[in-house]
Amino acid sequence: MKDYDEMRHDLIKMLKELDENLGGINPEKSHPQPKESVFDAEDKVRQEIDKVKLSMESMDSDSYSQCLLCGKPIPQKILAANPFAGLCGKCSPSDDDPVV
Ligand SMILES: [Zn+2]
Secondary structure (H helix, E strand, O other), X not given: OHHHHHXXXXXXXXXXXXXXXXXXXXXXXXXXXXXHHHHHHHHHHHHHHHHHHHHHHHHHOHHHHEOOOOOOEOOHHHHHHOOOOOOOOOOOOOOOOOOO
């Protein structure tokens, strides 16, 4: 899994930054904010953290580079653009190439 070393490194960095963001959102430390927006922001950061953790977990298993729908390998090109991509180019609805 040497190919993913760099990606994993990036994800760990991302996790760290997100954790720091969570600390920054803490209303007791920063300026008072409406409670709802604090929860919203915290929720978003937690979702990002979940995504990163999920990616790292799938990296450990062999499923990381496989399309969730067809099981074919996801091209590195797609993973480089979106490390969270779970679908190959053919199955991804947001593919740049129009599916005919
Ligand atoms: Zn696919």
